[in-house]
Amino acid sequence: MTTDDSTDASDDAPTTSTPADAADEQFRPADRYEVDHLVPEAKAASDGARVRMAGRVMLFRKMGGIAFGQLQDRSGERIQFSLRKNELGADVFKAWAASIAMGDFVGIDGAMWTTDKGEHTVGVDALTVLNKAVRPMPDKWAGVHDTDLRYRKRYLDLLANDDSRARFLTRSRTISHIRRYLDDLDFVEVETPILQAAAAGAAAKPFSTHHNALDRDFYLRISPETYLKRAVAGGLDRVYEIGRNFRNEGIDSSHLQEFTMLEWYAAYWDYRDNMRVVRELIQSTLEAVTGSRTVTIDGVDLDFDGDWPELDFRTEVAERTGIDLRALREVDALRDAVKAAGLLSDDEAASQVSYAGLVDLLYKRTVRPHLIQPCFIVHQPTELVPLARRNDDDPSVLDMFQVVVNTWEIVKAYSELVDPVDQRARLEEQVALRAQGDEDTMMLEEDFLECMEHGMPPMSGLGLGIDRFVALLTGAPTLRDVVLFPTLREAPGS
RNA sequence: GCCCUCGUAGCCAAGCGGUCAAGGCAGCGGACUUUUAAUCCGAAGAUCGUGGGUUCGAAUCCCACCGGGGGCACCA
Numbered sequence: 283m284t285t286d287d288s289t290d291a292s293d294d295a296p297t298t299s300t301p302a303d304a305a306d307e308q309f310r311p312a313d314r315y316e317v318d319h320l321v322p323e324a325k326a327a328s329d330g331a332r333v334r335m336a337g338r339v340m341l342f343r344k345m346g347g348i349a350f351g352q353l354q355d356r357s358g359e360r361i362q363f364s365l366r367k368n369e370l371g372a373d374v375f376k377a378w379a380a381s382i383a384m385g386d387f388v389g390i391d392g393a394m395w396t397t398d399k400g401e402h403t404v405g406v407d408a409l410t411v412l413n414k415a416v417r418p419m420p421d422k423w424a425g426v427h428d429t430d431l432r433y434r435k436r437y438l439d440l441l442a443n444d445d446s447r448a449r450f451l452t453r454s455r456t457i458s459h460i461r462r463y464l465d466d467l468d469f470v471e472v473e474t475p476i477l478q479a480a481a482a483g484a485a486a487k488p489f490s491t492h493h494n495a496l497d498r499d500f501y502l503r504i505s506p507e508t509y510l511k512r513a514v515a516g517g518l519d520r521v522y523e524i525g526r527n528f529r530n531e532g533i534d535s536s537h538l539q540e541f542t543m544l545e546w547y548a549a550y551w552d553y554r555d556n557m558r559v560v561r562e563l564i565q566s567t568l569e570a571v572t573g574s575r576t577v578t579i580d581g582v583d584l585d586f587d588g589d590w591p592e593l594d595f596r597t598e599v600a601e602r603t604g605i606d607l608r609a610l611r612e613v614d615a616l617r618d619a620v621k622a623a624g625l626l627s628d629d630e631a632a633s634q635v636s637y638a639g640l641v642d643l644l645y646k647r648t649v650r651p652h653l654i655q656p657c658f659i660v661h662q663p664t665e666l667v668p669l670a671r672r673n674d675d676d677p678s679v680l681d682m683f684q685v686v687v688n689t690w691e692i693v694k695a696y697s698e699l700v701d702p703v704d705q706r707a708r709l710e711e712q713v714a715l716r717a718q719g720d721e722d723t724m725m726l727e728e729d730f731l732e733c734m735e736h737g738m739p740p741m742s743g744l745g746l747g748i749d750r751f752v753a754l755l756t757g758a759p760t761l762r763d764v765v766l767f768p769t770l771r772e773a774p775g776s
Numbered sequence: 777g778c779c780c781u782c783g784u785a786g787c788c789a790a791g792c793g794g795u796c797a798a799g800g801c802a803g804c805g806g807a808c809u810u811u812u813a814a815u816c817c818g819a820a821g822a823u824c825g826u827g828g829g830u831u832c833g834a835a836u837c838c839c840a841c842c843g844g845g846g847g848c849a850c851c852a
Contacts, residue, residue: 347809367809384802398810417786418802423813424788430844431787442787486852531851541852633850646852691852722851747852760845771843 311413315389321359325402327394333404335361336389336412338441341422342382349379350403353390358447363390363404364397370407378409384422385415436766446763449756452571453764456752457524459570460544463563469520469546474509476502476526480725483507483669485638486529487721489539502528507669507743508730510547511698515738522546524748533769535760536690540769542748549739552697553681556744557658560685560693561590564656564751571755579688579757584655586687592658595645596679602648607663608678613637620644635720638665653686668708668724670696681742692751695744702734 319333327333337355347367352360367375382388391408420426425442432439432446439446461471479498481488483505490501506523513521527543548555565586568575575587596607603625610616617631617640625648634640641663653659661679664672670680682696699705709731712723752764762768 341813343811343814345808345811345814348811349809350811350814352812362812364810397812399812401810401812403810419787421787421801421813423801426787428783428787428844430783433844438787484852487850527852529852532849534851535846537852630849642852694852745852750852 309411309414312389312410315410315412317355317389320357321353321355321361322357324361324394324404325359329394329396329402331394332392333394334389334391335404337387339382339384339386339388340419340441342384344379347375349375349382351382353388353404358444358451361404362397362401363392363406364395365406365409369405378406381411382409383415385417385419387412387415433762433768433770449752449758449764450766452756453748453752455571456567456755457748459567460563461524463566464522464546467520467559469522469548470518472510472513472518472521472523473525474503474506474513474523476528478503478509480727482725482727482730484527484529485722485724487531489528489530504529505543505745506545507745508727510545510743511738511741512730512733514547514549514741515733515736519549519739520546535762536750538749538761538765538768541761541765544746544748545743547698547741547743549741551742552740553660553683553695553742556695556742557592557683560695560744560746564685567751568755577754577757579754580759582654582688584687584754586656590656590658590685592660592683593653595659595662598649598659599641599645602652603644605644607641611637611678613640616640635718636665636715636723638663639720639722642666650686650691651689654688656685656687658683659686667696668712669699669705671699672704687754690750690754691747692754693744693746695742697740697742698738700734700738700740702731705734706731 315336317334317336319327319335321335321337324333324335335353335355337353340352340354340360342351343349349365351363351365353363354360365375365378370378389410389412390404390406391410392404392406395403395405397403420438420442426432426435426438432443436446440450465471477491477493477500479500481501481504483503484507486504488501488504490499492499505527506525510521510523522544523546524542524544526540528540529537531537531539533539551559565575568577568586575585577584577586600606603620603623605616605619605623605625607616610619613634613636616637617634620626620640621628621631625644630643630647631640634643649659660683661673661676662670662682662684664670664678664680667680667682670682673679673681680696682694684691684695685693699708709724709726713726716723716725749761749764752758753761756764758764
């Protein structure tokens, strides 16, 4: 609607679709708006260049015959725009200046010019108010600090706090980089069921729900593992999935009940292959997203460069506690030893009915809190994961590793158990433990066992907690800061 | 579930037993043609999270509840 030669037509009334009396009449939102410049592009354009842009008004100030505002678009950057009385005419200037407020969405069309103070500015000669904000913006200087508000009304947090916006962009870039990396390794991205008849693939308490048409209860998946293995059995040798898992457990800074997990499975790989690939993936992602292989959190530099130390699970436990898991292979004996050493309280020790649970708790309590720099912790006792392959030289441990950084476990991976006889036996142990009251056991899926009986290639799988990884990359102290809309209690009054 | 802590207008925020609960931003009215959190003038906006209690008197002290944060417990 605006042409180049209308720019200097200071005495003509500019063409416009602006509702001049927005305050009086009922405002009706506009429809689409054609844009040809983003903020950084407009900033780079020379004086006199025509630009057509749309975005949110982040600042607006009027002073008699000129008004300045700042427009922010999806680039996240802001550009100044101006309305000038001597170019627009008194009536149009007055009407337009009155029709804009902070928080509104506007389309602007005009020519670039530079103010006396040297700021590159869009001299608006056609203004379209695209939509009004009825509620006020957060304080333009103080922003939004209340954490409750930041989580519940994330859109305000995103508008007011640049670091919040940056964090979610980092999250997005991280995930795209991971996709590209795996695609280049010839992986296929797949999607597997979230509604599952048996919550399998991990030791965790599931959410349950009900399917009306089938009149059948389902669990929300706690892990995609057994479905991804079915896909590999079907000939999709390298598969990955990035998706949500659900675990009906407590919330804290490193746990969410709904979290995003990357899982992949590669036929003919073992856990050693995965150690190499995941280290390279993490290093490459760090470089792509942050430009460095070092991350600083709470003043501590975490150095991801080079090889990472490899720590033996049982050796670490022994060094920290004096307890020899190689000798103590049975739950009651271990519990007595732990209690005797004063490592866990009676309640804590009693809370774990299984050997796996007790070993895991012991490790989390005594070893993991000391693991700050990126490291692999390898060869967990066999009982810990019923889906993992035993080590050939020492069947009491698994061909397994975890990556721990800053006391957070961000990766767990192992060579997969593909022997249907061993698998059935180990899942039956889980069923027995559940019968003894251990809720955190794996459910037995007959269909999965049947799949394995049809034959599965040797493979190794890996899980990486995306939320934790992104929190690490962005220095966020809690997972809630890297999830746009975290689950919270019901807001008061609702 | 337990412990600690916080909750004052749309936002930021002072007040921590004593007159009508500061101030700023945003919004509203006005002035101003080069601002950069523009400035100036004016008017307005608050069940002080909710409900009880103590006190002559409560935003301020106590109890309960709701919500946030941190810690513990549970748990990837």
